[in-house]
Amino acid sequence: xxxxxxxxxxxxxxxxxxxxxxxxxxxxxxxxxxxxxxxxxxxxxxxxxxxxxxxxxxxxxxxxxxxxxxxxxxxxxxxxxxxxxxxxxxxxxxxxxxxxxxxxxxxxxxxxxxxxxxxxxxxxxxxxxxxxxxxxxxxxxxxxxxxxxxxxxxxxxxxxxxxxxxxxxxxxxxxxxxxxxxxxxxxxxxxxxxxxxxxxxxxxxxxxxxxxxxx
Amino acid sequence: xxxxxxxxxxxxxxxxxxxxxxxxxxxxxxxxxxxxxxxxxxxxxxxxxxxxxxxxxxxxxxxxxxxxxxxxxxxxxxxxxxxxxxxxxxxxxxxxxxxxxxxxxxxxxxxxxxxxxxxxxxxxxxxxxxxxxxxxxxxxxxxxxxxxxxxxxxxxxxxxxxxxxxxxxxxxxxxxxxxxxxxxxxxxxxxxxxxxxxxxxxxxxxxxxxxxxxx
DNA sequence: TAATAGTAAGTGACTACTCACTCACCTTTG
DNA sequence: CAAAGGTGAGTGAGTAGTCACTTACTATTA
Numbered sequence: 001x002x003x004x005x006x007x008x009x010x011x012x013x014x015x016x017x018x019x020x021x022x023x024x025x026x027x028x029x030x031x032x033x034x035x036x037x038x039x040x041x042x043x044x045x046x047x048x049x050x051x052x053x054x055x056x057x058x059x060x061x062x063x064x065x066x067x068x069x070x071x072x073x074x075x076x077x078x079x080x081x082x083x084x085x086x087x088x089x090x091x092x093x094x095x096x097x098x099x100x101x102x103x104x105x106x107x108x109x110x111x112x113x114x115x116x117x118x119x120x121x122x123x124x125x126x127x128x129x130x131x132x133x134x135x136x137x138x139x140x141x142x143x144x145x146x147x148x149x150x151x152x153x154x155x156x157x158x159x160x161x162x163x164x165x166x167x168x169x170x171x172x173x174x175x176x177x178x179x180x181x182x183x184x185x186x187x188x189x190x191x192x193x194x195x196x197x198x199x200x201x202x203x204x205x206x207x208x209x210x211x212x213x214x215x
Numbered sequence: 216x217x218x219x220x221x222x223x224x225x226x227x228x229x230x231x232x233x234x235x236x237x238x239x240x241x242x243x244x245x246x247x248x249x250x251x252x253x254x255x256x257x258x259x260x261x262x263x264x265x266x267x268x269x270x271x272x273x274x275x276x277x278x279x280x281x282x283x284x285x286x287x288x289x290x291x292x293x294x295x296x297x298x299x300x301x302x303x304x305x306x307x308x309x310x311x312x313x314x315x316x317x318x319x320x321x322x323x324x325x326x327x328x329x330x331x332x333x334x335x336x337x338x339x340x341x342x343x344x345x346x347x348x349x350x351x352x353x354x355x356x357x358x359x360x361x362x363x364x365x366x367x368x369x370x371x372x373x374x375x376x377x378x379x380x381x382x383x384x385x386x387x388x389x390x391x392x393x394x395x396x397x398x399x400x401x402x403x404x405x406x407x408x409x410x411x412x413x414x415x416x417x418x419x420x421x422x423x424x425x426x427x428x429x430x
Numbered sequence: 431t432a433a434t435a436g437t438a439a440g441t442g443a444c445t446a447c448t449c450a451c452t453c454a455c456c457t458t459t460g
Numbered sequence: 461c462a463a464a465g466g467t468g469a470g471t472g473a474g475t476a477g478t479c480a481c482t483t484a485c486t487a488t489t490a
Contacts, residue, residue: 015439031333033248037476047441052477113332116392117325118246127392152413158398158406165384166377177331179342191373198367199414230465252450262467267451 016054019044021104024065028110032062032118066111066122072130076137083141088150088201091141092193095134096167100126106175113176135160142200151200159200166192231269234259236319239280243325247277247333281326281337283316287345291352298356303365303416306356307408310349311382315341321390328391350375357415366415374415381407 022043026035037058041048055061075098082090099105100112116123138160145151151159170188173179181188237258241250252273256263270276290313297305314320315327331338353375360366366374385403388394396403 029334031246031248033246034333036474046439048476049442049478050440053439056477058476110332113328114246117328117332118249119244123392127388127394131394154410154413155406158403159410161385161396161403162381162407162410165382166380169380169384170376173342177338177342179346188373191370192377195369195374195377195414198369199410251448253448263450264452264468265466268466271451273450 015044015046015050019046019051019054019061020065023061024104024107024111027062027065027114028107031114032058032120062120063122066108066115066125072133076133079137086145086148086150088145088197089193091138092163092196093189095138095164096189096193098134109172109176134164138163145200150202152202154200163192163196166196230259230261230265234261234266234269234276235280235283238276239319239322239326242277242280242329243322246329247273247335277335278337281323281330281340287348291348294352301360301363301365303360303412304408306353307378307411308404310353310379311404311407313349324387324391349379353378360415365417367417369415378407378411381411 019040023035023040026039026043029035037051038048040061041051044051051061055064075094079091079094082094100108112123112126116127135157139156142151142154142156142159146153146156167189170181170192171185174181174185174188234255238250238255241254241258244250252266253263255276256266259266266276270279290309294306294309297309315323327338327341331342350372354371357366357369357371357374361368361371382404385396385407386400389396389400389403
């Protein structure tokens with residue numbers, strides 16, 4: 001008489017999805033080496049052996065996580081919409097609020113950081129391509145606004161990087177490292193946008209200065 | 216007859232220092248779990264067993280690395296010197312150029328990131344205390360300059376965080392993730408300072424706006 | 431409908447290997 | 461010689477990945 005319990009059956013697709021989300025959380029919390037396949041299996045509620053039925057290696061599971069592409073194009077079309085109306089505030093706010101994958105962003109960001117630090121090719125996907133889109137797009141917009149006389153003369157790429165730097169830094173501190181910041185994400189992003197636009201918008205009174213003065 | 220070669224003797228202090236620097240580089244490149252004591256020993260040119268004569272555990276070696284305190288006070292006195300002369304440019308440039316430990320900063324930064332991501336108490340030392348000093352000091356300076364009418368009215372803490380965010384983001388991309396940025400560190404810091412000061416210095420023409428407008 | 435055959439889902443026990451850490455012993459130096 | 465510097469050869473505790481096997485379910489056939 002065999003009385004061992006086994007988990008109810010599930011479809012291959014569901015299992016794969018639950019495996020990915022369980023593994024993503026663990027990898028993001030402890031890194032690739034810091035996470036064991038046994039832990040992943042337990043978190044997903046299956047046996048360790050079954051993990052290898054769905055993914056041939058631990059690494060394959062890892063790469064499958066970030067391979068679920070982020071909906072970058074959706075963001076860009078939304079940005080383009082406000083950009084056509086020359087809604088500077090809207091453009092900066094939309095870009096500042098971007099999430100790699102809605103609902104799971106801090107996890108994905110942590111994973112991305114680990115991936116980059118551990119030297120995995122996963123991060124190249126983001127830092128090599130996706131990440132550049134923001135810079136290129138935002139820099140293009142800033143360039144346009146400079147030509148239209150709405151923004152001060154400055155290096156558009158550097159200006160874009162400055163803005164994204166502010167936002168990324170804040171989100172890193174707040175969402176990843178959980179440093180207490182005493183104010184809501186929403187407020188801070190709004191203030192950053194405000195502060196940044198004060199620096200960029202052209203009051204048509206003070207002349208733009210050249211970019212390099214410190215020796 | 217024993218013909219095995221062994222390493223020449225070294226003082227305890229020298230060994231400890233070379234162990235720390237070898238281990239720091241490895242931990243920074245691959246994380247705590249990703250680095251083996253065997254690798255560390257080989258990098259330091261000694262046997263694995265000897266590592267444990269100097270440090271009782273792998274973790275003890277790890278904590279010893281960041282425990283070498285950074286010369287933060289030196290930076291602060293340098294900053295205070297230019298701050299007294301109200302050299303805004305000098306203040307921002309000095310803070311932007313700060314290195315945790317001169318000569319080994321990217322390594323230390325990588326280590327710090329790993330430490331923070333892996334949830335080790337090491338990062339608290341930095342994010343909990345040292346890191347705050349920048350914010351508090353810079354925010355205090357900005358506050359003073361606002362009261363003197365030199366900067367626009369804005370939240371000093373947010374302004375400080377924005378500036379440090381820009382710089383940290385750039386240095387992260389450039390020094391840690393080695394993203395090609397097509398411009399020198401020096402130029403970028405200068406442009407950041409310029410851009411930021413343009414936003415903060417008060418031309419006495421455009422009124423400061425309130426911080427929150429985005430819904 | 432009931433027996434049979436086929437198959438995907440699922441598992442415990444195992445293997446080959448790696449890891450941090452230990453120990454008995456050797457060598458150099460004062 | 462005694463103390464300190466130094467090591468090769470381990471050891472037990474994991475760890476990824478395999479394998480032979482069971483179970484739950486479905487389709488086919490008589």
